[in-house]
Amino acid sequence: MYQYDEFDADFVEQRAVQFGRQVEDRLAGKITEEQFRPLRLMNGLYLQLHAYMLRINVPYGCLNSTQMRKLAHIARVFDKGYGHLTTRQNMQFNWIKLSDMPAILLELASVEMHGIQSSGNCIRNITADEYAGASADEIEDPRVYCEILRQWSSLHPEFSFLPRKFKIAVSGSDRDRAAIKAHDIGLRLHKNEAGEAGFEVFVGGGLGRTPFIGQSIRAFLPTQHVLSYCEAILRVYNQLGRRDNKYKARIKILVHEMGGEAFGEKVEKEWAEIRETALELPESETARVGGFFAPPPHEKLDDDDSDLAGHMAGDPDFATWVEQQTARHREPGYAIVNVSCSPVGKPPGDISAAQMDGFADLADAYNFGEMRVTHNQNLVLTDVRKKDLFALWQKLVTLGLATANHGLISDTICCPGLDYCALANARSIPLAEKLSERFADQNKQKDIGEVYLNMSGCINACGHHHIGNIGIVGVDKKNSELYQLMLGGSAEEDASLGKILGRGFDEDGIVDAVELVIDTYIELREAGEKFIDTYRRVGPDPFKEKVYSAPA
Amino acid sequence: MPLLKNGNIIEDPYTRVTEGEELPGEGPILVDLALWQAQRDALVARSSEVGVQLAAGESPAAIAPDLEHIALVALEFPAFTDGRAYSYARLLRERHRFEGELRAVGDVLIEQLHFMDRVGFDSFDMKSDEAAEEWKTAQADMSVWYQPTGDERPTATRLRRS
Amino acid sequence: MHQVVIANRLTDGIVVFLGREQEWLEGLEGCQPAQDTAQAEALLARGTEAEAEQFVVGPELIEVELREGILVPVKMREAMRSRGPSVRTDLGKQAEN
């Protein structure tokens, strides 16, 4: 993974010192909240319902064990012993004191971390496929370009006051695990006929109040032009994006109002002016950054591990976990391990300091000291020897991180909602807990198969409800929580937006409704069909009928 | 309002003239785009400097062909959150090769000075009388830059290679 | 209509309420709700002063009611603020009592 050099280290430390000074000015009453608010937001510090909340960037989801232990330390010393993994692959702490911020930022800087640009109308943490560098179907490693983009976007002087926040995601496989079409810019690495790597460029995707799927504006962008092309997109957006209404300020609205083609033309025109500037990536830079993402020293192993088969035969729980949680690695004898942070009946994405420490130890023991955070609020170990899987699993069981629900209905995406978030209309975590309890039975979940259940506590859609196969969004109705149900969303290469099924439900009603939706799917599915396939084949009507004709 | 240039507070030599007002006989004047467009020939013919102020929605493309006659371009920040002028500044400096004074006016705050400096502004309408001090702090805060802009500061990428 | 002033304390962000002695309290127990608009305005004015003195952030009036002899916020959002997250009853104000 990338390691800071003196420039990166100075940059983060200087910023920490600067913010420390601003905090002291604020505490001394030298600046008002109005003046301070934009400053704290630029450093990832929000004021939420109960206290300050600090969002710490995990660049494109990559974390090492030292950093994880530092996060555990912060959770213990400065928070209430836990953190929360977000859908932008970041970590949030919910109970931060303003007066502790200078110390926290210096602690973070000491392990190459910070909260810069985790909020505000700027380029946010860039996200990527959590299997990057390990998956069998990868074309090129997206992390190299994520890191190059990360540096370019850090305190970009032209793009720090955009009309609205700006999110970029990069995928390096045909399978889209980074939801790139739900981003302001989505970059898909692929190869042209000559075998050269480049990006397909999507713009204008996004969720929230007015969701859109991103449109492709360029089929192939040679990789050395990634910065100039992004700069061209941002420059067009910065000048033309709407600033009169914050709900219409995202690039998706501009792209939609102008049309993808017209927008693309403007970008191409701007790009023609800047493509041959210092923004063009020299091969040496790509190679330098690429060096940090070289594969770890894998051993030469047989793909089949005899011990593994034995353990699986002997321990059905372990076998279930292996089947559900591991994915194919490109190296024989290795596996990618998904670690669920959505245990049944618990808040999805919450992780305790003890779990963080314990997990850091496991990363050291079995995964070359590294780990990933996923946009599904889970963790991943990318390079585990198959022969270590049993020992790893036993320790994950002890840590409470061995839930076998990857890609299943109880592995929900869920935003903090009204339990923490100042913008929320309704709670979302209790729903996630109830739903995961309702479907807790492993055989039942397994039988239902792959289905993504996403929920948000308001229209802002931090819980990605539009792109869940089943989506739930909380609305406020006369001071009671009401939930709307939508079906048919997808975050993957076949991205689509869910549609509202009908009238909303209360908390218990929505749990029942989801169960009826699943029952309908089971009745109607044909052999081999996933939930989304059946929904696309039969449309919403059979679901509607079942859900709304049930006796209340 | 104090005018900050090259780290010092200076007396603004420009007089603002808006449409409908009579042009003063001599001395540097700062006009808005409408006045520039209405009286371009008379303004070009003046012996002393002319500056043009662009509002937030006015692209520098509107004055690009005339830049040789313009000594000062003032770009407006109606609110510090409105960042259009950062792009305009770079376009003026890097695309249109404008070498005159580039002034930030409106909601110009100490925290933004660093960004403004990097995109090519060289004078600032400040709110506070401590602007010269603030400028020093802003300059001292950061010493690492990742983006190549027209200000020619060496980026981290460039320094790594040398 | 019964109202009190709620805010977050500047230094640590903790939720506080303006009490009957014009002091900031961490719970609603010592609050004297305003009964009419004039009283509410006076309360809020005091809250705004405290904001100007850089002691609290975001003071606002919220509606409260007496339930079984205890003052509680009417709205869900403020109820949450006065107690703590419903999914972690071991944390926040609800855990301290």
Ligand code: SF4
């Ligand atoms: S979706 Fe709404 S409730 Fe959920 S975290 Fe985002 S803003 Fe808060």
